[in-house]
Amino acid sequence: MEYPEKSLRVLHLEEPGLEFGFKQVTAHPKDGLHLYGPYKRPKRTREIRLGVIGTNKGLDHFRTWANAIRGVVSVPEPGPREKKDRLHLATFPGLEEALSITFNDDATTFHSISESELEQATLIINHHEAVSKTASLYANVAISHLANDERTVDVWLLVVPEIVYERCRPLSKRTGLTLVPGGFKKKQKARVSMPLFGDSLDEPGEHVFDDTPDFHRHIKASFLGIAPTQVLRETTLAPEAFLNTKGYPVRKTQDRATKAWNVATGLYYKTQADPPWRLANIREGVCYIGLVFKDLPNDKNKHACCAAQMFLREGDGVVFRGANGPWKTNDYEHHLTRSEASNLIKQVLDAYREEHGTPKELFIHGRTKFNDEEWAAFENAVPAETNIVGVRITTGKGENKLFRDGDYPVLRGTALIQDERNALLWSTGYIPQLDTYIGPETPNPLSITILRSKANRMPKIEDVLEDILGLTKINYNSCNFNDGLPVTVRFANMVGDILTMGSAKSVKKQPFKFYV
């Protein structure tokens, strides 16, 4: 049998516009902030209150760096092999100049932690215990501050030396180091199982095994009830202070201007009521939800945690925690029961209604499919006038490529329409405005599928793609032209990872900014 040649429709989606100060719209956050300042810019500069925790050296690095970002931070001259005009890089005009916020050293709370104590904590023989102890050294400072100091802190900045980064991640090897004894043996990774005693015997200190040994997650989980955080590596703040034997920085970091843009944007997002920019042209009454599932570590019942991240046009994000339960149905899928699916959506709707009334459309973004039971619950949970749409968004690993006949790859915004429910969307690619492609190798598309919609009120695939492209522009944790993933999916894993931590057990609803 011969198969005829076939082709598919290709679209190009316009770059979504972002709204900044003075109601001005532009596509690039750096342009928008430089020219107009943040959306909902305050009339007067707002002073933010920082709490900084680090070793004495770390605090010094922070002070130097903080002083620098209060002025202009220029892009370094291009190297001999680099393009003359690097449009993806931009001079940072200063924290107050770009974002209308500032801080001063007198109002900043500095807390020093002992370098040797930190060193000893990272060397504790049991990795869970080591990471927990290290994170506690930082968290306890903030907890103590909260209890004893009347000065409010808007955001905690945790300056970490490389030993913390190297030794306090899940797969840190710590080979060649002289480890020190602690309360547990080296290989213990879970609470001691004593079936005779059931849950009645709680070994002291065993809570460390309820958490994944990851400093970053520990910090985010520990601070959920305190304030948003920003973890800063000393090598990020002062790469020139950490040189190898040949005199080069031990770690390649971004240029100083880019780092200033990213951290400053994060600081604004984490300290202000409104984000620094918002999407300019998103349909009214639309709400996006990212569904998150994560298996609870060492849970004897093999339960998983579920959560919903809600995002609106304004960029506000809120994380709602659902119940823990037997949601994992196979190696790759999680599904909620009818009642839990209904509860989770109701929480989201209630929060949406408080500010915006009834949504017209509610999109659920996730990486997996929905089963009939949970979908029926989702549909029943929303009012008649609200359409609910399930969209699966997955990332490719090289299965689908499009090449151009020249040096640069396919344009960001290119969409290959496979049918009325399925498309491939290049959310990364060549950006004409920047005259480059940012990323390694060649871009991979997102694979988008409209799985279900209420009573078959199927949205147009073009609208779904436009929305997703828009959601790649509201990752306020940096100041990039775009992210490769929509914000509904980008942080799903991380939010799940934090919620499964023992120290995050009691959290129900919290702004998204606490998680990133």
Next chain:
Amino acid sequence: MTIDAAIPTPALPEPRDILFISKATPGDDDFALWLAPRLEAAGFKVFADILNLTGGDIWRRVVTNTLQAKSVKMLLCCSDDTLGRQGVLEEIDIACQVSKDIKDETFIIPLRLKPYKKIFGIANLNYVNFVPSWADGLDSLLETLKRRGIRPNPDSIQINPNWELYRKRLSIKLLPEPERLTSNWLRVAEAPDAIHYFEPVGSIDRDLMYEQCAQLSFPNEPWAHGFFALTSLEEVNRSFSGLVTFKLAASIGLDEFQKNGSEYLGIRGQDASNKLMSMLRRAWIKMCEEKGLIRYEYSGSTGFHIGEQQAGIGKQISWGRQGERHRSMLRNVARGHVWQYGVTATPNFWPFPHFKLKSRVLFASYVDDKMGDVLGDPQKQHKLRRSVCKGWRNKQWHGRLRAFLELMCGESSYIRIPVGHETFIKLDPSPVLFTSPVSTYLPDEEDGDAEEADETTLGRPDPEEEED
């Protein structure tokens, strides 16, 4: 006609209401682009030479006229570099004359961007200090303007879009012209009409039959009492050497089978599709093995790579049509290892029958100018892939894929994947083309084996792995 109408009305002089920014281009661009929209947002009219992107003589006249006839103040960016510019000095001369003409000694307001040496014309003027902070400088400037009676008009706030256009002046324009895009999909041009289900005549040990099936030279998939294959009954019976005789129990159209399965045989669409894809995958694997490509098991899939048999280290392979010839390498040495390009092929029937070719790169040791063993450690393979290939771009990956396909099909018009003795799946070796409705100017200057020179464009690791 009334008497009033008979008297010609004298032309009113244009109001002087513009704040003229005198600056060095491009040295003061960032500052001017920060200051100008903020002054406009406060209700002032602002002008700077960068509002017109093209420049030229006519534009110089506009600049001069604006300064001479329409400006209420000149905001002079001051640093030694700026004050050394000929254009700025000329504007200072004109401004000094305007200052006399309109009897405004403070017509020029110096904005101190960096410490500067005093020059003729502005030596005695008080500056507004922007050195400690632009934001503080702006506050002082607004205060200075207020003190000097320059009132904003908050009822007609207009932010000139040209500030943004200037900032984007080096951007590449999107053109409403179609552009060819080449995919990594190979169209199935021809396939057997039907998939056949063979059942043994008489009783047979099923496990033994399944074992035998695994040894057959053509792809097949056991199911219930028999198996599926794409070849003929004769070949099936020949393959079992007369030990067992099979009969053709059912033939189902290929498209129908992969979509809906077979009710008669009790196989659902998804299972049928999986079985068909598995057969096609194995047919591809067998073909690649017969061509002598290097096999490597990746997590969950098999890759085939160009080896010494197909191309020497550093050899460039020609590909492309006449008049459009290109050359790309499929094997070379980098970071003390030999890399070898290859692909993993995945058959698909949706949205039309095709094979997707995922590019792979396999690393082997390099000793005494010769290739050694393929590295067995997947983590080391991954690490080398991340470092050696991250600078390969559109042209390099595209070229290597096309060169690989050139070697795969040789002189033939198709890549023929045997699924039986005389039965083939034929793939069109030219990747499926799509057409984008837009394009841009696209340089085509890089070498087919070059690497990205600007590391700042290579992005960062996934943010989830990074700090935040």
